[in-house]
Amino acid sequence: MLVLAIQHLAVSYIGAVAVPLIIASALQLSQADTITLISTTLFCTGIATLLQTIGIWKFGARLPILNGVAFSSVGPIIATGTMPGVGLAGVCGAVIAGGLFIILAAPYVGRLRRLFPPVVTGCIVTVIGASLFPVAYEWMGGGRGNSNFGAPGFLVVSFGVLGVILLLNRFGSPFIRNMAVLIGMALGTIAAYAMGMGDYSSVTEAPWVTIPYPFYFGAPVFALIPILSMIVVMIVQMVESMGLFLAIGDICKRKVDEKEITEGLRANGLASAIAGMFAAFPFIAFMENVGLIILSGVRSRWVVALCGLMMCVVAMVPKLGAILAATPVAALGGAALAMFGVVVAAGIHTLSKVDYENNNNVLIVGFTLVISLIPVLTPAVFKQMPEWNTPFLHSGVVIACIVSVLMNLVLNGLGKPAHQTEDQAVSETAPDNCQPSAAISE
Numbered sequence: 416m417l418v419l420a421i422q423h424l425a426v427s428y429i430g431a432v433a434v435p436l437i438i439a440s441a442l443q444l445s446q447a448d449t450i451t452l453i454s455t456t457l458f459c460t461g462i463a464t465l466l467q468t469i470g471i472w473k474f475g476a477r478l479p480i481l482n483g484v485a486f487s488s489v490g491p492i493i494a495t496g497t498m499p500g501v502g503l504a505g506v507c508g509a510v511i512a513g514g515l516f517i518i519l520a521a522p523y524v525g526r527l528r529r530l531f532p533p534v535v536t537g538c539i540v541t542v543i544g545a546s547l548f549p550v551a552y553e554w555m556g557g558g559r560g561n562s563n564f565g566a567p568g569f570l571v572v573s574f575g576v577l578g579v580i581l582l583l584n585r586f587g588s589p590f591i592r593n594m595a596v597l598i599g600m601a602l603g604t605i606a607a608y609a610m611g612m613g614d615y616s617s618v619t620e621a622p623w624v625t626i627p628y629p630f631y632f633g634a635p636v637f638a639l640i641p642i643l644s645m646i647v648v649m650i651v652q653m654v655e656s657m658g659l660f661l662a663i664g665d666i667c668k669r670k671v672d673e674k675e676i677t678e679g680l681r682a683n684g685l686a687s688a689i690a691g692m693f694a695a696f697p698f699i700a701f702m703e704n705v706g707l708i709i710l711s712g713v714r715s716r717w718v719v720a721l722c723g724l725m726m727c728v729v730a731m732v733p734k735l736g737a738i739l740a741a742t743p744v745a746a747l748g749g750a751a752l753a754m755f756g757v758v759v760a761a762g763i764h765t766l767s768k769v770d771y772e773n774n775n776n777v778l779i780v781g782f783t784l785v786i787s788l789i790p791v792l793t794p795a796v797f798k799q800m801p802e803w804n805t806p807f808l809h810s811g812v813v814i815a816c817i818v819s820v821l822m823n824l825v826l827n828g829l830g831k832p833a834h835q836t837e838d839q840a841v842s843e844t845a846p847d848n849c850q851p852s853a854a855i856s857e
Contacts, residue, residue: 419713420721422597424729426754427481427701428739429747431460431726434484434696441493442503450622450733451631452694456484457730458627459695463686464723467679467700468716476671476679478663479708479719482686485655485699488648490805492696495641503694508635510691513645517653517684524653525677527820529829531661534769534776535819538783539658540665541762542815543702545784546791547755550703555748568610569745576603576749580710593711596750603746612743621737627730629692645697649687651813652699653680658816659700666705666761667714702812706754709761775826779819787815 435456439449463482470477495506531539555573556565563569576599583595591598607613660679664671687697708714729736771777789796790809797808807813 416715416718416721418594418597419711419718420725422594422711423481423704423707423719423722424725425597425600425739425742426703426707426747426750427483427722428729428736429742429744430701430703431457431483432736432740434486434489437489438492438496438696442496448632450625451627453736454625454730454733455627455631455693456690456695457726457736459686459690459693460484460698461723461726461728461730462689463682463698464726465720466682466686468720468723470678470682473678474682474685476660476675476682477716478660478667478669478671478675478679479704479714479716480660480663480679481701481704481719481722482683482698483701484696485648485652488645488652488697491641491644491648495638495644498638498641501636501638501641503632504634504636505638505641506696507630507632507691507694508637509641509645510695510697511635511688512637512642512691513649513697514684514686514688514691516646517649517687518681519684520650520653521677521680521684524657524680525673527657528661528671528673528676530820530824531658532823532827533765534779534827535816535823536658536661536665537762537765537769538780538787538819539762539812539815540662540765541759541784542787542811543659543662543705544755544758544760544762545788546811547702547706547751547758549791551748551751551755553748554744554751556745558744568607568612569748572603572607572610572612572743572745573749573752575606576600576746577752579603580750580753584710589712593713596707596710596754599753600742600746600750603749604742607743607746612745614741618734618737618741621733623732623734625731625733627693630694632694635691649684649697651807651810652683652697654816655810655812656680656683656699658812659702659705662762663700663705663708665765666709702758703751703754706751706756706758709757710754775822779822779826782822783815783819786818787811790814 432453435452439452460483466475467480467482492506495501495509496503553559557563557569579599579602580595583598584592657676660671660676683698690696766780769776788811791811800808
């Protein structure tokens with residue numbers, strides 16, 4: 416369990432620190448404040464993950480969901496942080512208010528579960544994987560902004576990691592197959608370091624211990640415009656989260672109902688409100704870890720819960736985080752190719768079980784995919800749209816949720832599907848804890 420949790424941590428760490436680094440750079444924070452921002456974000460990421468996986472009272476979907484900071488909140492956070500007289504204290508107030516809004520709105524959004532039949536969830540899972548492809552391509556090329564981007568050495572490492580993962584899945588024992596991604600990344604890191612790609616100078620510079628504590632940037636400021644902006648962002652994140660809950664439920668062969676969606680959204684709201692007190696940001700499920708769940712075959716929520724606990728520990732020991740952050744991105748790129756590709760394959764698998772005869776499902780799938788991949792393939796298409804549309808138009812997953820649900824309503828209505836898929840039948844009888852079976856591991 417420990418090794419499998421480390422695998423989730425290694426995959427998610429770069430994404431977990433990316434948002435606080437972007438925000439710290441945009442707001443021109445000092446090095447000490449940047450380290451604090453990263454630590455508080457990681458600490459709250461662990462809390463959010465524990466809430467979702469273990470669950471407390473009416474909070475938590477109790478699924479293998481690793482939470483992380485949503486990139487869709489970066490724009491409003493930077494805008495709020497640069498407002499005169501508001502700053503990061505205003506960001507904290509807006510995130511707290513937005514989190515409380517989610518808690519109150521969750522029961523009403525949870526009732527929309529019936530709008531997500533297999534044709535809709537299949538489209539969403541497919542778009543989740545496809546929307547991550549540019550991230551994998553950037554990593555395998557050496558990372559965004561790298562002056563040597565696309566150098567043969569980066570590609571050799573990335574495809575080498577991919578080859579190791581494939582070989583271990585083909586010839587390894589069940590335990591080795593479960594750890595294929597971690598082993599591939601470790602070998603890729605060694606190879607990259609031997610080729611002169613490793614840079615561990617940040618490890619020596621990082622402090623040994625830092626203790627996250629609330630209200631580091633002062634008492635929160637509750638300003639109307641930042642709060643309204645954050646609520647709009649969080650409404651979008653609620654739609655995206657609902658699609659992710661259903662997608663992860665399908666992958667775990669477990670039926671996710673209205674109650675679990677409501678409790679999952681409540682956990683996101685509570686985690687965001689806590690994050691606001693610690694100068695962190697709104698949370699949503701990490702899509703990268705969805706691919707790892709499929710590829711490893713381990714669907715246990717307790718593995719992900721342990722990863723959440725480890726996030727809290729790493730937050731207090733920056734040197735550990737610096738070691739993870741120093742992993743050459745080319746090694747991550749090879750793992751990402753494997754993980755994100757199998758997410759798309761899972762979506763196609765769901766869509767393959769949808770009935771396309773005497774209905775309009777082929778139109779729903781076709782229109783959803785072609786529209787939702789616009790911000791992934793050609794984001795400049797929406798460049799001149801009004802700024803308030805940004806949270807909606809810059810996330811392919813949100814577009815997939817909205818377009819597929821609306822098209823299904825218009826073309827198919829709200830009636831129950833005429834044919835239940837095999838996956839649905841399994842999900843209704845799947846165990847509640849989403850633990851892996853021998854068949855899944857095999």
